[in-house]
Amino acid sequence: MEPTWNNDAILHSHSTSDPVMSFRGTPLVLDELDFFAHKIKESEDDLDHHQSVELNNVDTSLDLLTKNNSAGNRSTEEDATLETMDDKNEFVALVTELHQMNAENQRLRELVDQVNNNYNALRMQVIKLKQKQHNHGNNRVIGEKEDMVPRSFLDIGVAEKDESSQQSSEEKLRDQSKSIVELMDQCKGHGKDIAVLEDKLDSGKESSTKARMEGRQAGQEFSNKVPKLDQASETISMIKKARVSVRARSDSSMIADGCQWRKYGQKMAKGNPCPRAYYRCTMSSGCPVRKQVQRCAEDRSVLMTTYEGQHNHPLPPTAQAMASTTSAAASMLLSGSMPSSDGLINQSILETQNMPTLSASAPFPTITLDLTQNAPNSSNSNSHTLLTPLLPHNFISAPKIFGQALTLCDQTKLAGLHDSHSNSQDATSLFANTLNAATAAITADPNFTAALVAAITSVMGSPRSSTNATNNSSGDEHCNNN
């Protein structure tokens, strides 16, 4: 189904023309949450519709069974009649349970509707705030651009003191999105329960051929849904194994990500004269998160940082940004492995963009966030002002484009690609498919956009803001410059 995008000029003002608003992120959040909420509602309606259909089928089966059972009572074979009676009782119990599940589904749907209503109300508040800010802030645009100094994670969230109310609304929006995700999880569990019911129906004694066929037909449609739900669970578990690699130009030994790290090893990697440093998170004992830092062999100014694992402790807001990024990016990555009709996108875009992909030998799926190619003034701390406004747009198109590797590589190329796609119907369809792919990622983590922006900002930030990180030798200072 085609996604419904809000054509509100305000919401879309960020896309290319208003870097300030784009940088602030709110319209992006609105856009993506709009689409996100739409998809959630769509899925919920779909599930509800199917369950009603299936329930009707089961009811029909029950009627048939009752009729057959009545015929059986008139039979002279008493054993067969008793067996049929048992079957009927079991079947009635299952149908009753199915009715209960349907009622539960209705309840969940009402919750989703409620969340959507709250979301819409908050969205309107944010739009009003943005309008107000836009009207009063036109004279400040230049000044704000000048304010676009690199922000580390430490800066995120405190740099917009004059927009505290807007930020509060954003937080509310994200909370609402989290609620939706939680509801989706409930629905997922709900679907599994339905699958159990279907198994019971399927494995029960044969009572009536017709009733069995009807019931199985009903159950079959459930079982067709179940693999998708199970696949989502598998995706979640795989996310923990996925890695996110960030390529960024930096003179410092490490990028500032808000976490505390302790170096536990250093190795010379094959094919790279620069050593690879290994760090583990020390914000909590037993935190499994680790990262590797290594300079790129081809370009020593590029710092490769690879994150692995998920934190098992509360994170400061600044670190939360990167954590959300890695988590959601992993979700995005794994959503790309799900069967869909996007193969054409993968192929065509990879061909036209010549994007780097991972080697198949990678132990874990890895996403690469390449922030180096659109930083013409890498030594200039303001270089991200060009990069950032385009990011969320490309983020939305990114998930399935790269299959096993998400690469935010050349922002201008991607933006151009998007534009060219919009010129043809086929391309529009492809883009729509890509948006569908992005839904999975957004579902996994609705904070992704803001987190990504924060991450990029952090990566591009000045080294002096890396107060929390161990600013020691990450190996690059021992790098062989030959």
Add this chain to the structure above:
DNA sequence: CGCATTTGACCCGCGC
């Protein structure tokens, strides 16, 4: 002296 870093040793998986 306590903590973080360094660095060689060790472990493990993979390919041949």
Add this chain to the structure above:
DNA sequence: GCGCGGGTCAAATGCG
């Protein structure tokens, strides 16, 4: 089975 390479461990070392 062996070698290689990536990743981790832990004793030694350095630093504040």
